[in-house]
Amino acid sequence: MVRGILASLPEIPVQWVDRFGEDRKSETSKTLEVARFRGRFVKACPGTRFYNCCGYQILNFANQCSLGCSYCILQVYFPNSNVRLFANFDDLLQQLDDHLRTSRRKVHRIGTGEFTDSLLLDHLTRASELLVPFFAKQPSAVLELKTKTSQVDLLEKLDHRGRTIVAWSLNPPEVIDREEGTASSLEERLAAARRCQDWGYRLAFHFDPLLAYPRWKGGYAEVVDRLFSVVDPGVVAWISLGSLRFMPPLKAIIKQDHRGSTILDEEFVPGLDGKLRYFRDLRVEMYSRLKDLLLKVAPDLCIYLCMESNDVWREALGFIPAERGGLSAILDQKVLELLD
Amino acid sequence: MFETESRSIQLDQIDWNDTSCLITYGPLPHKLLLSIQTVGLIAPPLLQGKKNGLFRIVCGSRRLAACKKIGLDLSPCQVLPSFLEHQTCLRLAIYDNVAQRTLNPVEKSLVLAKMAKYLEEPQLVDEFMPVLDLEPSVTLFDRYLGLHDLEEMILDSLATGRLNERIGFVLAKQEKEDRLAYLRLFEELPFSVSVQEELVETVEDISRRENLTPQQVLSSKEVTTLRQAHESPARQRAQKIRKYLRDRCNPRLTARRERFAQETRQLGLPSGVRLVPPPYFEGPKWILECTFERAEELASRLRHMVLLADQPKLQTIMESASGVSSREVGN
């Protein structure tokens, strides 16, 4: 993989180091750090006991992201702004294989978009060429590639056998312009989703973070309209809704590094997990409205809330996950239907 | 060490405008005046001769100022050779001071700002932060350096301990008019340091949302009325201002609290029973508190509550203003 990256970037200076300095945040991240990762590539998603967790598993092949979303929590997690890629994919695939063979879970939903954007570096790493065929051979596991880019070219020719779900996080264009750095526009994301649909992939969409800005009602209604004018709801595996939430230290970073951002203009309260969130009534209103918009177009959509408590689920969606076996089981069931 | 010369120096031979080695900041201690008046100057100040024939104060600026104040015109001094580099003199001043006392935040910031002319940041952080009893951290270094340019009023408050340096760091990031407005409020009313920090953040949030400056928020009619309500004790006025600003900053939460209070009154809870929502109405756990003196009293209150629990009114209290959603999701 490293040879491939170097070959595709012949003009870029390369420095070999024994270890990376934990430098202060640079103005713009211009260095790609490539390292061998010696830890566990596969981890459970760090949900909290206070909110319903989706039971997702994380496949972590890179830390940090250079797209520059104002609300990105990675700014707090990783003080170094360089993207660090873990290039020992042989170890990654071996660990993944061991994990899938030995785990007692019936179904695995594994995603690479927790600590970076899944497709940000795909044109350099060609990681999808390793991961998608690997998952194609798994009887009960799906890979979810979550992205805000439109870099899907490499996915076209891959034999995915329905076991890779390509997912986009969506927001209204004015939010994307103001808050999502150099991420692709809504139209570019939807065009990329359409290409994936045409190549037979299942899709997922994450309205996460939902942002309460003055025109949010109209803004999200337009996104839903645009989405289903491009994408067939029948190929959508699931749609998640999650309102903006962040660790308190992110507030100072947003103020300092994202001066054009307006996300701090709303009112926030500390949640049960210590993160700041919109006041629950507003969250309920946003979820209910989005749910109504989505179900109007496609009544059978699988919609779930990300990191919300039962009272919010009940009020916004009309049920709590435990009544249907738990959120993890609901999504596992959806995977089994997809794999049928 | 350097050879120094013992001399008696006329106070008018001192270049009082040359503050290049001055790292003391704050009022003259009364006891110093008393000591010099009573027993004279025990430790002679350290000076350096200048090309213009005057003397620069290296150590002992307060002692000399005290001598001047009590009307002396001559002082015994030690004089450093004039060829000695300025950086060396500055170091002498710093180490002499830190050996004798703890510097106040303004003085710490002066030390770092003056030495920054000679040393790179990493060296400054490594050598001088520990000398000043500070963590050798770049962030903290930047914060102290930020104090240096603050207005005299704020520096005076910091030097005398009326304002904590944590608040100084926060104010250093504000516009001049705004920080002076904060200072006036904090000097006027008794807020703890953490409440002061909270207030700055709250006012900043309000200003951003309402497109006002913090100074405009702090001088709004409501805040001014509360500040001037001199019939209430200062502590109470401080609490009311804090509550007012919090409520203004959290209109949804405030409205929900008001609705909760009103609906709970209408629910007609039995006496001795209290309904407590989850903090910030976040999460599913509500608390019912019941105080009682006798078993029959408990039984009667619980019976009453069982009746109330079946009423839709209680459910309404627990739900958001938008109400239960109409359609279920087809998962």
Ligand code: SF4
């Ligand atoms: S795309 Fe995701 S990972 Fe990248 S900056 Fe935005 S929020 Fe962070």
